[in-house]
Amino acid sequence: MSGVVPEERRDRGTGARVGVVTFPGSLDDRDAARAVRLSGAEPVSLWHDEAALRSVDAVILPGGFSYGDYLRCGAIARFSEVMGLIADAAKSGLPVLGVCNGFQVLCESHLLPGALVRNAHLRYRNRPARMRVETAKTAWTRAYGEGAEVVFPAKHGEGRYVADEATLDELESAGRVVFRYLDNPNGAMRDIAGVCNEAGNVVGLMPHPEHAVEALTGPSTDGLGVVASVLAHLNEGAVR
Amino acid sequence: MARVVVDVMLKPEILDPQGEAVLGALPRIGVNGVSSVRIGRRVELDFDDDATDLERQTRIIADKLLANPVIEDFHISVAAEDAA
Numbered sequence: 585m586s587g588v589v590p591e592e593r594r595d596r597g598t599g600a601r602v603g604v605v606t607f608p609g610s611l612d613d614r615d616a617a618r619a620v621r622l623s624g625a626e627p628v629s630l631w632h633d634e635a636a637l638r639s640v641d642a643v644i645l646p647g648g649f650s651y652g653d654y655l656r657c658g659a660i661a662r663f664s665e666v667m668g669l670i671a672d673a674a675k676s677g678l679p680v681l682g683v684c685n686g687f688q689v690l691c692e693s694h695l696l697p698g699a700l701v702r703n704a705h706l707r708y709r710n711r712p713a714r715m716r717v718e719t720a721k722t723a724w725t726r727a728y729g730e731g732a733e734v735v736f737p738a739k740h741g742e743g744r745y746v747a748d749e750a751t752l753d754e755l756e757s758a759g760r761v762v763f764r765y766l767d768n769p770n771g772a773m774r775d776i777a778g779v780c781n782e783a784g785n786v787v788g789l790m791p792h793p794e795h796a797v798e799a800l801t802g803p804s805t806d807g808l809g810v811v812a813s814v815l816a817h818l819n820e821g822a823v824r
Numbered sequence: 825m826a827r828v829v830v831d832v833m834l835k836p837e838i839l840d841p842q843g844e845a846v847l848g849a850l851p852r853i854g855v856n857g858v859s860s861v862r863i864g865r866r867v868e869l870d871f872d873d874d875a876t877d878l879e880r881q882t883r884i885i886a887d888k889l890l891a892n893p894v895i896e897d898f899h900i901s902v903a904a905e906d907a908a
Contacts, residue, residue: 655889655890656892659889659892663889691894692892697894698894699892699894699895701834701838701839701895702841702842703841704839704841705841706841706842706845744839746838746839746894746895747894748837748894771839
């Protein structure tokens with residue numbers, strides 16, 4: 585950890601370092617890094633077998649097919665070197681966002697409740713997904729108005745969120761359903777597209793905010809709010 | 825070499841769309857009267873001769889990796905010595 589600027593003096597926000605993990609089979613790591621850069625922060629590449637988090641202020645687990653989706657989506661990535669560090673850091677407040685396969689990794693790691701299983705209709709779903717931001721009280725959604733509608737591309741075959749009824753009730757009553765589909769694309773229970781942990785620093789969702797950051801290539805630029813949220817979250821931490 | 829088999833199945837309450845698709849295909853091959861198809865995974869583990877505590881070790885493997893307890897159940901069976 586030599587040469588690390590003391591946390592309280594680091595210029596957060598625009599100077600924030602956001603780690604993007606690459607597992608064997610990750611696909612959206614470059615888009616995630618681009619979204620971070622467009623939002624004015626510095627993307628930091630983290631390799632799956634890296635035993636250091638390189639003093640990042642937040643981490644994004646991108647989409648793709650880590651370890652070929654073998655066994656279950658995200659099941660093998662859970663035991664990668666870098667995930668052990670991320671799990672520990674998440675428990676002490678590091679903001680972590682899992683998108684698509686990253687969400688599956690977070691569920692498999694038990695950092696988020698529930699699981700993501702085969703789409704109910706068995707088809708791979710590839711289209712923009714309309715969602716409602718159900719809570720702005722997470723590290724990754726605070727820049728959105730509560731109840732805001734956003735459109736992110738969805739592209740997955742195993743995106744159907746499931747959990748037992750007690751867990752679903754708990755998520756609902758604690759305000760931990762973060763994104764909810766307006767047109768459920770996969771049969772997810774209670775139209776859940778994304779959830780967070782109790783502290784709100786770990787968020788996972790199936791649709792891809794990092795593909796919705798430029799009008800040229802995305803269905804919207806709504807995804808910029810995700811990185812903007814974590815930068816605001818980090819800035820507030822620096823002020824406190 | 826000792827073989828241990830782990831069968832992993834989706835919990836009964838979890839929808840198995842793969843099984844549903846197979847169920848839907850059965851009438852097309854002339855089979856009727858099947859009310860449910862559930863598809864799981866069979867995992868065969870071959871332990872070294874000097875390995876001990878096979879069942880306990882298999883339980884760890886199944887619980888931590890082979891099955892996701894949120895959605896799946898597993899069953900362990902230690903195969904007879906010279907089954908092969």
